[in-house]
Amino acid sequence: MQINLIFTNKGKVAIENFNNEELIEIFTRYSNTxxxxxxxxxxVPVEANANITEEGVLTVVAQQVNCDVETFFKELGRDIKVPLKKRLGTKLDTVFKIKIVE
Incomplete structure (x- = not known):
């Protein structure tokens, strides 16, 4: 199942402080945890995420899903705020919304 993480306006501002490789690494690490x-x-496929900051979208692929996808990504959104907030230096609300493409 393909899922697009669509960054909010504040999320877009936060990810502008990172390059693609850093964002892929952060999302991979926090997802794995x-x-x-x-x-x-x-x-987190590298080829599908060539221009994350420009597009404002990060694409992930979910497999062997035996949990509530919404709950998983809601918690990922809370966790991912930590590194984004550190680099941005300000408070963040919701960083992204999910869209299940399948």
Whole structure:
């Protein structure tokens, strides 16, 4: 299942402080940590995420989904605020919304 993480306006401002490789690495690391708690496999494909900051979208692929996808990504959104907030230096609300493409 393909899922697009569509960054909010504040999320777009936050990700402008990162390059694509950093964003892919951050989302991969935080997703992998959460998969220890949730029964889901997440892949962040490099080729599908060539221009994250310009497009304002990060694409992930979910496999072997045995949990509530909305809950997983809601928690990922809370976790991902930590590195974004550190580099931005200001408070962040919701960073992204999810759109399930399948």
């Amino acid at each position: 959460l998969t220890k708690k949730y029964d889901i496999e997440i892949i």
